[in-house]
Amino acid sequence: MEDVLRPIVVIGGSIVVTLILVRVADRTLRRIDTAHPETPLWGLLRRCRVPLQVVLCAALLRGSYDETGLKSVENHAAGIGRALTLVLIAATAWLVVRASAAIVESSYSRYAAGARDAARVRRVRTQVTLIQRVVTAVVIVVAVSSMLLTFPEMQAVGTSMLASAGVLGIVAGVAAQSTLGNLFAGLQIAFGDMVRIGDTVVVDGEWGTVEEITLTFLTVRTWDERRITMPVSYFTSQPFENWSRGGAQMTGTVFFHLDHSAPVEKMRQRLHEILQQCDEWDGRSWSLVVTDTTPSTIVVRALVTTRDADTLWTVRCQVRERMIEWIQAEHSYALPRITTTAPEGREDRQV
Template identity: 85%
Template sequence: MEDVLRPVVVIGGSIVVTIILVWLADRMLRKIDAVHPETPLWGLLRRCRIPAQVVLCAALLRGAYDETGLAPVDEHEAGVGQALTLVLIAATAWLLIRAAAAVVESSYTRYAASGRDAARVRRVRTQVTLIQRVVTATLIIVAAAAMLLTFPEMRAVGASMLASAGLLGIVAGIAAQSTLGNLFAGLQIAFGDMVRIGDTVVVDGEWGTVEEITLTFLTVRTWDERRITMPVSYFTGKPFENWSRGGAQMTGTVLFHLDHSAPVEKMRQRLYEILQECEDWDGRSWSLVVTDTTPTTMVVRALVTARDADAVWAVRCQVRERMIEWLRTEHAYALPRIATAPAPLGHQEVPRDGRRD
């Protein structure tokens, strides 16, 4: 009877204690979250329930597995202890990653709620995202190293590994030169405020919005929903346009090629009427001037402003469409015309004396 009760008490007791303790901690976090709704940290920490259960259960079993009295456990005591140790290390890393993600997300959410500068909010978002990735990668590497060091064979070769670390470091540095370059470029972007998540950029002639930044690559979502993935080292080694630097407001132009008889003053008044009815125009500035002329046409430039790149595109399209429609219906003579002349009927020979018949 004792042979049956002991494993049930040890294993079942560990599971029951784990469930009770994690349930109590979850209820405490729920109550704290209800009392302090302005801080999302407590609610986010509830995501750690599953890894906390694994850590606690693995720790309890690791300390009491040899008390079960089961024959398979006694025969493979070292293997069972090694397996529980590996599970405990992996679960601890999982728990720390979840907790770090909760802290980072809570900090960003509070800053975004109180911050009024959209550019600074995007900058903080970029930085905390990369910091979270660095912390996650570091914890995974440390956990993997700790798991390997639990094997006696790995400890035995530790001295030889340290002795050859210099040569391996040189070889690895040469082999991973591009990867390390992108890694440092990612950190430079995060803390150098060169480009942020949500910025409007133009790279290689493509206009889009920065959607994701990692330690090695950056994703730009174009206006037609395509994704351009580029190494982050591109943004530290080549020039690019960042339309969101210094504020999201933008100025756009619309060019009209018209006949010299076009009513410029009436066009100026019509532009103002169009902008008054345009919701995307921010009201900061507008103008309409003649910027160039040719023997057959003149170039009229309309200048408009908007709150961001998407809005200025919409304003430009609306101004172009409505102004052309107005010219076509009210002042058709102002549209460009092509002058033509009758072509000669053919070549006529001239007599040697220079007179025509």
């Protein structure tokens, strides 16, 4: 009877204790989260329930599995102990990654809620995202290294390879030159404030918004919802346009090719009326001037300002459409004319 009850008590007791401790921790976090709604940290930490359960259960079983009294356990004690150790290391790394992600996300949420500068918020978001990726990578590397070192064979190999570590480092550095270049470029972008998540950029003639920045690549979402993925090293070695740097305000132009008889002053008044009825116009500046002439037309430029690149496109389209409608209805003579007949009194000569 004892041979049956002992393993049940050891294994079942470990599971029950784990569930009780995790339940207590979850309820405590829930109460703290309810008492302090101003910070989302305690609610985010509740995401660590599953890895915490695995850590506690693996730790309890690792310390008590040899008390089960089962012959199969005694015959394979070394293998079982090593397996539980590997699970414990992996679960601990999982728990650390989840906890660090919760802390970083909570800190960013509190900062974004109280900040007024949208550009600075995007900068902090880019930095914390890359920092979180670095922390995750470091934790994974340390966990994998610790798991490998639990094998005596790997310890011996590691000791013998220390002498050639310098040569291997040089070879690895040359082989991973591109990867390391992108890694350092990602850190440079994060802390050099070159480009941030949410910035409006023009890359290789494509206009879009920076959607994601990792340690190795950057994703730009274009206006037609395509995704352009580029190595981050591109942004440290090639010129690109960042329309959000220094402020999101934009200035745009609309050109009209009209007849020389076009009423420029009336067009100027009409442009002001259109902008006053346009909610996307920020009211900072506007103008309408003749910028060029040709033998048959004049070039009229309308200048408008908006709060960002998205609204600029909308304002330019509205100005273009409503000005053309007004000219057609009120001053159709101002539309450009193309001469298709020969002047009177001129006769074609045939040779």
